Amino acid sequence: MTGGGVYPAIAVLQALENKVDEVLWIGSQSGMEETLLKSYKLSYQSIPAAGLHGVGLKALPGNLSQLYQGWRQASALIARFQPQVLFFTGGYLGVPVALAGRKIPSVVFVPDIEPGLALKSILRSAEKVAASCDDSLAFLPKGKSEVTGYPVRKEMSQWQPQAARGHFNLPEKEKVLLVFGGSKGARSINRALLNALPELLPDMHIIHISGKDNWEEVQASVKELDASLVKHYHPYPFLHDDMGAAFAAADLVVCRSGASTLGELPYFGLPAILVPYPYAWRYQHQNAEYLSNGGGAILLEDNQLDQMLVKQVKSVLDDPKKLGSMRSAMQQMAAPDSAARIGELILSVGKRTSGGATWSV
Numbered sequence: 125m126t127g128g129g130v131y132p133a134i135a136v137l138q139a140l141e142n143k144v145d146e147v148l149w150i151g152s153q154s155g156m157e158e159t160l161l162k163s164y165k166l167s168y169q170s171i172p173a174a175g176l177h178g179v180g181l182k183a184l185p186g187n188l189s190q191l192y193q194g195w196r197q198a199s200a201l202i203a204r205f206q207p208q209v210l211f212f213t214g215g216y217l218g219v220p221v222a223l224a225g226r227k228i229p230s231v232v233f234v235p236d237i238e239p240g241l242a243l244k245s246i247l248r249s250a251e252k253v254a255a256s257c258d259d260s261l262a263f264l265p266k267g268k269s270e271v272t273g274y275p276v277r278k279e280m281s282q283w284q285p286q287a288a289r290g291h292f293n294l295p296e297k298e299k300v301l302l303v304f305g306g307s308k309g310a311r312s313i314n315r316a317l318l319n320a321l322p323e324l325l326p327d328m329h330i331i332h333i334s335g336k337d338n339w340e341e342v343q344a345s346v347k348e349l350d351a352s353l354v355k356h357y358h359p360y361p362f363l364h365d366d367m368g369a370a371f372a373a374a375d376l377v378v379c380r381s382g383a384s385t386l387g388e389l390p391y392f393g394l395p396a397i398l399v400p401y402p403y404a405w406r407y408q409h410q411n412a413e414y415l416s417n418g419g420g421a422i423l424l425e426d427n428q429l430d431q432m433l434v435k436q437v438k439s440v441l442d443d444p445k446k447l448g449s450m451r452s453a454m455q456q457m458a459a460p461d462s463a464a465r466i467g468e469l470i471l472s473v474g475k476r477t478s479g480g481a482t483w484s485v
């Protein structure tokens with residue numbers, strides 16, 4: 125699983141510290157999830173899982189067999205751990221776990237406005253459903269769903285602008301633009317930005333998180349930059365605990381509109397130019413539309429990046445009034461108590477049964 129499913133679960137886990145005796149995290153066998161969780165005290169067990177939606181006939185038998193294996197392993201883990209409650213935040217791995225734990229009460233957090241297919245399939249059996257924002261309720265079962273907001277993890281929320289600028293060696297008064305894709309980076313955003321650097325850097329500092337796959341290309345581009353501009357450019361392949369510093373240091377962000385933007389950008393009151401990932405159904409468009417309808421963001425289509433990036437960035441950063449009104453609109457959409465509220469839902473569901481607590485994300 126990528127950052128999108130993992131980070132909100134971490135935030136909730138942090139809010140539940142000292143309130144839950146034991147946590148078992150059932151995750152995927154791909155390396156990213158386990159790496160992201162390395163610094164947290166929890167027991168991690170991976171199971172095989174694979175998606176079925178949009179899978180060609182050739183891959184279908186293999187994926188079905190993986191799901192079956194996943195269900196068997198999840199059943200064994202649940203039988204051993206005896207959890208009081210299951211908690212899901214998305215991803216197809218949740219399907220075999222939900223099947224294996226169908227007799228145990230569960231809470232589902234739906235990060236995106238519209239739940240993905242895997243999450244949709246486990247909503248019916250959930251006892252409580254938590255949503256990132258009002259627009260999501262139209263896609264969720266009535267009676268047991270409520271808006272809690274998208275939870276922001278502790279490491280991120282503790283950064284203040286001044287310390288954050290110091291962390292990246294940024295001057296206090298100059299404009300700072302943050303650019304990144306989702307948790308894995310975005311090639312089209314990276315390319316458009318690299319081409320735009322000579323036009324943008326004279327007026328601002330840019331923190332650019334490229335994702336690990338595009339890091340070599342970024343380093344090659346730095347060599348071609350005019351020496352006077354290099355000190356304005358702050359590229360990184362990935363940020364961990366200091367991702368919050370990047371948000372707190374910036375005046376404006378250009379990024380994809382994964383679910384995290386519904387929580388993290390309002391939390392920091394950070395105006396945004398959102399470039400939805402064009403190949404993922406309409407999930408990212410819905411997120412971007414919510415934030416832009418709320419006045420905190422501008423939606424820029426991926427295929428318009430090359431023509432419009434510089435123009436859009438300058439139109440916001442050069443207009444303090446616009447920037448200020450986008451900032452307050454973003455702040456209005458924040459839900460800083462979200463992790464605690466989802467934690468309360470989990471505790472209330474768990475109290476009605478007996479045993480430990482399994483987390484499945």
Ligand SMILES: CC(=O)N[C@H]1[C@@H](OP(=O)(O)OP(=O)(O)OC[C@H]2O[C@@H](n3ccc(=O)[nH]c3=O)[C@H](O)[C@@H]2O)O[C@H](CO)[C@@H](O)[C@@H]1O
Nearest residue numbers: 126127128131235306307333362363367382383384401404
């Ligand atoms: C291409 C795709 O299908 N993306 C989906 C995936 O995105 P993805 O996994 O990228 O998830 P999100 O955009 O929601 O979250 C990315 C997370 O990574 C963090 N971050 C990012 C860069 C970095 O250097 N350091 C860092 O910590 C961000 O602060 C954020 O917390 O899951 C999301 C949640 O279901 C969906 O909304 C997205 O549509």
